[in-house]
Amino acid sequence: MEEEGYFIGIALSLTANLGTIFEVTGSPGRWIRNIDGNIINVLWFGALGNPAVDSTNALKDAVKVVNAYSVTSPDPGTSYYGNKPTLYFPRGDRYTCSATLNIGAGVNVEMEAPVSFVDPTDSLPGMVIGSDGASNASVKLSIRIVKETISGWTNESCIGVKLINLLSSRLNLEFVSSFTINAQLMGSVQCAYNRAGIGTLKDGKIQLDLQASGTEGFCNENVFTGGRFAVNSLSGLANKARYGVRIGMSGTTAHIPNNNVFYKPSFELSASTGWLTIRTIIMTLSITAIAGNHFSCPCISTGITLPVTFSEDCTAPIKPAALCYHQGSLQG
Numbered sequence: 001m002e003e004e005g006y007f008i009g010i011a012l013s014l015t016a017n018l019g020t021i022f023e024v025t026g027s028p029g030r031w032i033r034n035i036d037g038n039i040i041n042v043l044w045f046g047a048l049g050n051p052a053v054d055s056t057n058a059l060k061d062a063v064k065v066v067n068a069y070s071v072t073s074p075d076p077g078t079s080y081y082g083n084k085p086t087l088y089f090p091r092g093d094r095y096t097c098s099a100t101l102n103i104g105a106g107v108n109v110e111m112e113a114p115v116s117f118v119d120p121t122d123s124l125p126g127m128v129i130g131s132d133g134a135s136n137a138s139v140k141l142s143i144r145i146v147k148e149t150i151s152g153w154t155n156e157s158c159i160g161v162k163l164i165n166l167l168s169s170r171l172n173l174e175f176v177s178s179f180t181i182n183a184q185l186m187g188s189v190q191c192a193y194n195r196a197g198i199g200t201l202k203d204g205k206i207q208l209d210l211q212a213s214g215t216e217g218f219c220n221e222n223v224f225t226g227g228r229f230a231v232n233s234l235s236g237l238a239n240k241a242r243y244g245v246r247i248g249m250s251g252t253t254a255h256i257p258n259n260n261v262f263y264k265p266s267f268e269l270s271a272s273t274g275w276l277t278i279r280t281i282i283m284t285l286s287i288t289a290i291a292g293n294h295f296s297c298p299c300i301s302t303g304i305t306l307p308v309t310f311s312e313d314c315t316a317p318i319k320p321a322a323l324c325y326h327q328g329s330l331q332g
Contacts, residue, residue, distance in 0.1 A: 038085040040066040042095065049092015049113045056097045059115070062087060063101050070106035084108050084139060089115070094146070103129045105136035105165075114144035114175060122151045122158045122180065130164035132188045132214070137167040147178035153205035153240055156180050160204070165189045171196040173227075177203050184209040187219035187257075198227025198265070203234060205242050212249040212257050219249075219257040230268040242269050 040062055047058035069085035086108040089095060094116035103109060109129065117126035126145045130136035143161050151158045158180040163171070165187060171194055176182040182204035185191050191212075201207035207229040212219040229244035231237075244267040247257050 038069065039088050040069065040085055041088045041090065043090060047089075047095055049090065049095055051094040051096050051116050053096060054098070055095045056099050059095060059097050059101055060099060063103055066107050067104040070104050086110055086140075089113055089144075096148075097126075100125050101127045103127065105130050105134055106139065108140045110140075110142050111144040111174070114146050116146055116148050117160075117179075118148045119158065120149070122155045124157065125159040125162045126179065127161040128164065129161065130166060132164060135165050135167045135189055136163075136169070138169060139166070140170045141166075142172045142174055143176065143183075144174045145176055150178040150203055150234065150237075151180045151205070153180050153237060153242075156206075159184050162186060163191070166191050166194050168193045170194070172199070173197070173201060173208075174199040176201050179204050181206045181209045183207070184211060185219060185222065187212045187217045188214040189216070190218040190220075192218055192221045194222045196222060196224045198224055198229075200228045200230065202228070202230045203232060205240065206246045207231075207243065208245045210245070210247045210257055210260060212255055216255070217249070218255045219247075220255070220259050222260045224260070224262045225264065227262075227265045228268065229265060231270050244269060 042055070042059055042062045045058040045061040045065075047055035047062065066085050066087045084106055087103065087110070089111040090113065092113040094114050096116045096118060098118040101115070107129075115126060117124075119126075126147065127143070129141065141163075145160050147158075147160065160176040160179040160182045161173070162184045163186065166185060167190055173183050173196065177200070182201045185194075185208075191210075198208070208224075208227075210219045210222070231242050244265065245262070247260065249256055
């Protein structure tokens with residue numbers, strides 16, 4: 001744990017958490033860390049940016065504390081980034097973790113070093129931010145997470161970061177790698193009006209997944225800027241399909257994703273599969289309703305022969321209204 005900083009002594013017997021509340025030897029009192037600017041530093045709880053050190057318990061403790069400080073705002077604009085606590089990962093090599101980090105709504109996340117996620121079963125998400133049934137509005141997220149060993153691309157529960165009901169927020173996916181799905185935006189209520197910057201999404205079966213779910217879920221009106229959607233020539237996965245972006249839905253009455261816009265994405269998938277797949281789980285829904293999803297100036301590496309594919313469970317005919325993409329180029 002990191003015990004540097006300013007502390008206040010109180011007589012109350014609060015539960016110590018080894019990060020912000022410490023026991024006083026021989027006394028029922030406690031030392032309370034003076035938190036400046038609502039920033040919860042994972043180092044306070046004993047996490048180390050050293051891949052040889054298991055930081056799982058320390059990171060879970062930090063998440064528990066920051067969730068207790070969370071400030072939710074169902075109405076965007078009534079609570080801003082600065083009013084909310086920030087879970088902060090300082091610079092380092094990697095923070096080794098073997099458990100899912102479940103970060104609640106109303107928490108900013110700033111990662112200057114990645115989490116190295118250990119999951120030999122390929123069955124767990126590395127990070128889940130937000131929850132079903134409630135919006136996660138007006139937060140600022142900067143995400144870096146890598147899977148220690150590359151997923152076998154068979155289990156779609158193996159997700160780098162799952163963002164649930166993110167609304168009117170700023171998202172930076174700095175670097176996410178080696179999960180079956182690297183990043184997933186899920187709207188069981190509403191995942192919309194977000195501005196997302198993409199750094200590198202790499203070596204996943206699906207680099208970015210946009211999904212509407214439940215009975216009234218949305219995943220609409222999100223703007224994505226830049227990004228490298230890449231797969232290296234991986235041994236054992238060379239003949240498996242892989243996708244830059246997947247857009248889909250599940251749930252009997254979920255709203256079909258639309259009006260998601262991508263500016264200047266670069267697709268480097270090292271295979272002849274399409275860089276985009278549009279998938280519907282419910283057969284009665286028309287794929288033509290997925291309209292207004294735009295790819296502006298996509299850069300597509302050579303070897304990609306089909307710009308758009310419709311997955312095997314999607315039987316609706318392709319219509320021009322389903323997708324717009326323009327001013328693209330091929331790179332050799």
